[in-house]
Amino acid sequence: MNRRKRFVIKGCQILTMVQGDKPFVGDLLIEDGYITRIAASIDEQADHVIDGIGKVAMPGLINAHNHAGMSLLRGFSDDLKLMDWLDKKMLPAEARMTKEDIYWGTMLSAAEMIASGTTAFADMYVQMDAVAQAVVDSGMRAALTRGLVFLEDDGGQRMKEALDLIESWTGAGDGRITTMLGPHAPYTCPPQPLKEVIDLARSRKIPIHIHLAETVEEVEKIRERYQKTPTEYLHELGLFAGNHVLLAHGVHLTHADIKLLCGMSGGVSHNPVSNLKLACGVAPIREMIEQGITVGIGTDGAGSATTLDMFAEIKAAAWMQKLDAGDPTVLPAEQALRMATIESAKLLRIDSEIGTLEVGKRADLILIDLNKPHLQPVHDLYSLIAYSATGADVDTTIVNGQILMQGRQLLSLSWEETRLEAAKRAKRLVAGL
Numbered sequence: 164m165n166r167r168k169r170f171v172i173k174g175c176q177i178l179t180m181v182q183g184d185k186p187f188v189g190d191l192l193i194e195d196g197y198i199t200r201i202a203a204s205i206d207e208q209a210d211h212v213i214d215g216i217g218k219v220a221m222p223g224l225i226n227a228h229n230h231a232g233m234s235l236l237r238g239f240s241d242d243l244k245l246m247d248w249l250d251k252k253m254l255p256a257e258a259r260m261t262k263e264d265i266y267w268g269t270m271l272s273a274a275e276m277i278a279s280g281t282t283a284f285a286d287m288y289v290q291m292d293a294v295a296q297a298v299v300d301s302g303m304r305a306a307l308t309r310g311l312v313f314l315e316d317d318g319g320q321r322m323k324e325a326l327d328l329i330e331s332w333t334g335a336g337d338g339r340i341t342t343m344l345g346p347h348a349p350y351t352c353p354p355q356p357l358k359e360v361i362d363l364a365r366s367r368k369i370p371i372h373i374h375l376a377e378t379v380e381e382v383e384k385i386r387e388r389y390q391k392t393p394t395e396y397l398h399e400l401g402l403f404a405g406n407h408v409l410l411a412h413g414v415h416l417t418h419a420d421i422k423l424l425c426g427m428s429g430g431v432s433h434n435p436v437s438n439l440k441l442a443c444g445v446a447p448i449r450e451m452i453e454q455g456i457t458v459g460i461g462t463d464g465a466g467s468a469t470t471l472d473m474f475a476e477i478k479a480a481a482w483m484q485k486l487d488a489g490d491p492t493v494l495p496a497e498q499a500l501r502m503a504t505i506e507s508a509k510l511l512r513i514d515s516e517i518g519t520l521e522v523g524k525r526a527d528l529i530l531i532d533l534n535k536p537h538l539q540p541v542h543d544l545y546s547l548i549a550y551s552a553t554g555a556d557v558d559t560t561i562v563n564g565q566i567l568m569q570g571r572q573l574l575s576l577s578w579e580e581t582r583l584e585a586a587k588r589a590k591r592l593v594a595g596l
């Protein structure tokens with residue numbers, strides 16, 4: 164991998180995404196993985212200069228909810244209801260997945276994320292040693308979670324794997340890997356094992372990543388079982404008291420549910436493309452934000468979202484809320500970009516390290532090439548990036564000061580090998596299903 168210790172990016176338009184900062188033209192100095200200077204002009208000696216003229220530098224996008232190994236199942240069973248899609252298609256295919264399949268599925272996702280400007284992601288899956296190895300090898304940053312489904316007794320094997328992940332991989336890859344505990348969802352986690360996970364997470368200060376209130380069917384199922392909403396169910400088990408929690412979806416929340424989330428540490432990953440495609444509904448994110456709840460953006464797995472392009476999610480998030488409110492002034496471009504950067508970083512609990520371009524933060528950033536017909540002229544950079552850019556406009560992706568893509572060439576992985584391995588394995592996984 165490219166290991167330049169000290170380099171300057173010169174002459175780019177800079178979007179720091181720090182609240183109140185205006186876009187400006189300038190240079191960035193990167194040293195030993197950190198941003199060490201941002202100024203109108205930097206003339207210090209460096210190993211290497213990156214020409215930023217005609218490009219926008221901004222924080223790398225942060226995908227707050229993913230199942231990276233699922234990219235092998237992209238496009239295999241579209242146009243189904245979530246529970247049919249999951250029970251009849253995804254779970255049988257996933258049951259065939261080997262460790263190596265999950266490694267290559269995650270590498271395929273990493274290639275797609277790096278190529279579309281995502282530098283960090285939160286992941287919930289199984290065989291997490293393979294996922295973590297792919298994160299180390301690809302150079303990305305990730306918050307990893309072993310998904311826990313407690314529908315049958317396994318003698319504690321799943322919990323052992325969840326704790327092994329935390330023990331073995333926290334801080335790996337020069338600190339690029341963090342870990343969480345991942346009870347999958349209210350409908351797959353009965354009260355007793357779920358309470359044990361919640362209490363363990365609190366006592367060991369481990370963040371929790373969980374799906375919540377994604378569909379009407381989920382709400383009905385939990386009402387039938389426990390006479391509660393899914394949020395009340397989690398609240399009464401103590402999830403929001405003293406835990407940092409990353410909630411995926413939060414589509415079907417009542418006003419009272421949102422009140423229960425007020426003051427929580429963590430917040431909600433909004434996954435608008437998956438919600439649209441599976442017709443789950445419109446998450447009440449305007450109300451959540453008004454109530455002070457942190458809302459970031461994720462894709463969910465490529466098995467449902469079909470791509471991991473965060474630019475598509477940024478557009479979908481803004482446009483869905485505008486349509487829902489009947490008001491084009493809600494969720495403006497700058498706010499949507501903030502959700503995909505610093506707000507998502509807060510959900511992963513790494514906002515002190517990434518999410519904005521600031522001196523002292525890790526050098527996780529992207530350069531977007533504006534020399535394209537659909538990115539001219541430049542009136543408002545926030546609008547242009549949120550509404551006109553796509554992942555394919557990202558020219559350079561840098562994580563921890565390592566250049567993972569430059570001039571659209573992937574540098575940290577072999578695209579040819581990844582493509583061939585993924586295609587071969589994907590075919591086997593879905594044969595006959």
Ligand SMILES: CSC[C@H]1O[C@@H](n2cnc3c(O)ncnc32)[C@H](O)[C@@H]1O
Binds near residue numbers: 230254310437467
């Ligand atoms: C136990 S690992 C994670 C588990 O989650 C499944 N999954 C993927 N997308 C969704 C979704 O939108 N809602 C609920 N569960 C989902 C994935 O297939 C894995 O089995």
Ligand SMILES: [Zn+2]
Binds near residue numbers: 229374411463464
């Ligand atoms: Zn999910």
